[in-house]
Amino acid sequence: MRALAxxxxxxxxxxxxxALNAAGFRVESTGDGEDAWFLGDTEDYDLVVLDLGxxxxxxxxxxxxxxxxxxxxxxxVLTARGTWQERVEGIEAGADDYLxxxxxxxxLVARARALVRRAGGHAAALQEAGLLSLDTNRMGVAVRGVPxxxxxxxxxxxAYLMQYRDxxxxxxxxxxxxxxxxxxxxxxxxxxxxxxxxRKLGPGVIGTRRGFGYxxxxx
Amino acid sequence: MRALAxxxxxxxxxxxxxALNAAGFRVESTGDGEDAWFLGDTEDYDLVVLDLGxxxxxxxxxxxxxxxxxxxxxxxVLTARGTWQERVEGIEAGADDYLxxxxxxxxLVARARALVRRAGGHAAALQEAGLLSLDTNRMGVAVRGVPxxxxxxxxxxxAYLMQYRDxxxxxxxxxxxxxxxxxxxxxxxxxxxxxxxxRKLGPGVIGTRRGFGYxxxxx
DNA sequence: CCGCGTCTGTCAGCTTGCTGTCAGCTTCGT
DNA sequence: ACGAAGCTGACAGCAAGCTGACAGACGCGG
Numbered sequence: 001m002r003a004l005a006x007x008x009x010x011x012x013x014x015x016x017x018x019a020l021n022a023a024g025f026r027v028e029s030t031g032d033g034e035d036a037w038f039l040g041d042t043e044d045y046d047l048v049v050l051d052l053g054x055x056x057x058x059x060x061x062x063x064x065x066x067x068x069x070x071x072x073x074x075x076x077v078l079t080a081r082g083t084w085q086e087r088v089e090g091i092e093a094g095a096d097d098y099l100x101x102x103x104x105x106x107x108l109v110a111r112a113r114a115l116v117r118r119a120g121g122h123a124a125a126l127q128e129a130g131l132l133s134l135d136t137n138r139m140g141v142a143v144r145g146v147p148x149x150x151x152x153x154x155x156x157x158x159a160y161l162m163q164y165r166d167x168x169x170x171x172x173x174x175x176x177x178x179x180x181x182x183x184x185x186x187x188x189x190x191x192x193x194x195x196x197x198x199r200k201l202g203p204g205v206i207g208t209r210r211g212f213g214y215x216x217x218x219x
Numbered sequence: 220m221r222a223l224a225x226x227x228x229x230x231x232x233x234x235x236x237x238a239l240n241a242a243g244f245r246v247e248s249t250g251d252g253e254d255a256w257f258l259g260d261t262e263d264y265d266l267v268v269l270d271l272g273x274x275x276x277x278x279x280x281x282x283x284x285x286x287x288x289x290x291x292x293x294x295x296v297l298t299a300r301g302t303w304q305e306r307v308e309g310i311e312a313g314a315d316d317y318l319x320x321x322x323x324x325x326x327l328v329a330r331a332r333a334l335v336r337r338a339g340g341h342a343a344a345l346q347e348a349g350l351l352s353l354d355t356n357r358m359g360v361a362v363r364g365v366p367x368x369x370x371x372x373x374x375x376x377x378a379y380l381m382q383y384r385d386x387x388x389x390x391x392x393x394x395x396x397x398x399x400x401x402x403x404x405x406x407x408x409x410x411x412x413x414x415x416x417x418r419k420l421g422p423g424v425i426g427t428r429r430g431f432g433y434x435x436x437x438x
Numbered sequence: 439c440c441g442c443g444t445c446t447g448t449c450a451g452c453t454t455g456c457t458g459t460c461a462g463c464t465t466c467g468t
Numbered sequence: 469a470c471g472a473a474g475c476t477g478a479c480a481g482c483a484a485g486c487t488g489a490c491a492g493a494c495g496c497g498g
Contacts, residue, residue: 448489448491
């Protein structure tokens, strides 16, 4: 499943990307209207999440141009101001669903899944890396196929590493993702979580590259 | 189960709402055509009951616009003028069933259930998970085959867990489903309902995954 | 209109188990 | 070899969740 996220606010974009990724999508992201238009027109996506408040080319215009060119992929529209008028405008421009900001990521994911299902696809819920597999639907974790109980925090950590499985993730980034930059935690808190996880998962799952960060080990 | 009732006569609307509610639906209601169109187009309902004689945007027009946008939820059409012509018109506009006024609420509920069952894919009126079985027709609940009396609220909770039986359902999501995000309930209200249910159903039915949510236990 | 029972949200106090901190240790790079 | 980065076991604080009691709301029958 391939998804395009069009959102200019980098923080929301990151959240969006993470959530969709955790839901089993392979996500590409852009904050620029022109860029979005080009991608949506030339690439094949199973889902597009489109913010209307874009700099440059407006989101609505992008959507209209896609539809005018016969691009029929499901599009979920986001907008900061949920006025009635704007909603109608969005839907008439060819949006398949609509979500006013602020919204909860869970709701977005649920709607995204519904859209894709309606469009005929089946979002893959299982993500794998090396010995580890994550069932993003059941929130389940398994190593070599053996299910392992993890806490919510541990799961979020694993899901994040899974999302960026092709690079080491620095501790600062993980701390920011797990807790939020507002309340500062000691770096050691993260190390503790990693240690507990390693004990549960066994060796050969979570690796460290000193100075760069943590990663999921791959064959 | 989420239902939308579109009816401008406030007395009938109230009855409708009550009856559907008693049948286990979470009901939203409107008497305005534009409003109805927007709701049906953007929200996901398991059932819509649509009166044709609306002020403003006509019911038939609303239905046609939904269908034109690919909204496929089951729609039960009500009309005061029960002529043969209108009936055909309604069905051709995409109605799944048709009920002439005046009608008995019991009949409406029966037809509504049939529609939902037919459309929902879960054609079986009996749903099972582990020790628990739900009879969606009679709103009946049984554990190990032993019938158990539950309230409407408790039933809706169980039905929702049953619908998503393959994953834990977070409390926030349950709260939103049971009450609706508009009026905020304390999270504890949910815990109270769960506790009462557990006492009725016995152990081994409703499980908790701390930090993830509630689920129906399976073998 | 009144009493009765049922349903359900709130509250307070409790249990459970998650998780941050600490202290001391190991490992690695230079 | 030295310092910094990372590891780990122990432990205490704390938050998520549980439960029994209670009372307001509601429906029902008289």
